[in-house]
Amino acid sequence: MQYRGFDVGAVVVGTRTPAKEGDTPWxxxxxxxxxxxxxxxxxxxxxxxxxxxxxxxxxxxxxxxFVVVAQPQKDDDSxxxxxxxxxxKLCRDRMSHAADSGDGVISSETEVITADARETAFxxxxxxKDLRVFHKEYIxxx
Amino acid sequence: MAEPSPERPGLPKxxxxxxxxxxxEKQEFLxxxxxxxxxxxxxxxxxxxxxxxxxxxxxxGRVLEDLIALAKDARGWQCSTVAxxxxx
Numbered sequence: 201m202q203y204r205g206f207d208v209g210a211v212v213v214g215t216r217t218p219a220k221e222g223d224t225p226w227x228x229x230x231x232x233x234x235x236x237x238x239x240x241x242x243x244x245x246x247x248x249x250x251x252x253x254x255x256x257x258x259x260x261x262x263x264x265x266f267v268v269v270a271q272p273q274k275d276d277d278s279x280x281x282x283x284x285x286x287x288x289k290l291c292r293d294r295m296s297h298a299a300d301s302g303d304g305v306i307s308s309e310t311e312v313i314t315a316d317a318r319e320t321a322f323x324x325x326x327x328x329k330d331l332r333v334f335h336k337e338y339i340x341x342x
Numbered sequence: 343m344a345e346p347s348p349e350r351p352g353l354p355k356x357x358x359x360x361x362x363x364x365x366x367e368k369q370e371f372l373x374x375x376x377x378x379x380x381x382x383x384x385x386x387x388x389x390x391x392x393x394x395x396x397x398x399x400x401x402x403g404r405v406l407e408d409l410i411a412l413a414k415d416a417r418g419w420q421c422s423t424v425a426x427x428x429x430x
Contacts, residue, residue: 209417211379211409213386215394224387226394228379228409230416234357243356245416251356265398267406269413311398313406317417320410 207317208233208270208285210245212253214260214305227260229253246291254298254305262304265311266295272316278335284314284324292331299328375416382408 211230218225231248235241246266252258270285277289287295298306308329316322326334363369386405398406 207417209413209415211413211416213382213398213405213409215392224383225392226383226386226390228382228386228412230375230379230412231359232416232418234354234362241354243354248356262394264394265409267409267413269410269417309396313398313410315410315414317414320414323410 206233206235206271206273208245208268209317210249210269211267212249212260212263213265213267214253214263216258216260227258229258229260244288244291246287247294250291250294250298250306260305263306263310265313268312268314269317269320270314271318275335278337280335282324283322284316286314286324286326286334287312287331289335289337292328292335292337295328296332371418375412378408378412378415382412 209230209232211228213226213228215225216227229249229252231245231252233245234243234248246268249266253260253263266287268285268287272282272285274281275286275288280286286292295306295310295312296308299308299310306328308327310328312326312328312331314324314326359372363372382405385403385408386401389401389403389405395401398409
């Protein structure tokens with residue numbers, strides 16, 4: 201059973217200290233969203249990935265980019281229409297807070313690349329610092 | 343330091359990729375996705391060594407295409423806890 205077929209897949213690419221000599225320091229993690237029922241809370245693919253990348257077992261030193269592929273829909277919170285599905289408010293808030301924490305795993309410069317699952321040539325290249333601006337939640341003032 | 347989000351009372355449990363692989367077919371698909379992810383990581387190491395470029399656009403070859411294709415195929419790992427409990 202899949203909740204209204206709304207599938208989201210995501211990947212993070214980043215680096216970490218190799219566990220042993222000869223291991224690659226590069227890491228590519230993937231995950232997907234889950235949602236038990238239409239009335240239940242969702243867990244986004246990005247949330248799963250942040251749990252893993254910021255957690256002890258698979259912790260990364262630096263996330264270079266999130267890559268998210270899904271069918272676009274209007275954002276539930278900002279009501280912003282979009283050509284690709286950008287992270288939801290919960291995810292973009294968590295990304296921003298992680299960037300603000302200064303531990304360097306996620307920064308304001310971390311890329312967020314989103315693509316339309318129906319035609320992946322439709323893509324959007326943003327950075328964590330762009331997400332709230334795009335959704336008109338935060339306007340940077342110099 | 344940013345830490346993983348805690349499990350919140352009243353919300354459904356997060357389900358790991360391994361827990362979602364409830365059939366031999368899903369386990370095999372998960373194994374193949376992991377192989378592809380490792381292949382991309384190995385290709386990045388071969389192309390760039392241990393130093394990450396500043397942006398994806400600076401990466402060599404088909405990396406972005408491979409990352410997008412992996413994310414697209416990983417979408418199949420959406421699931422429901424109902425499905426997990428019933429073994430579907």
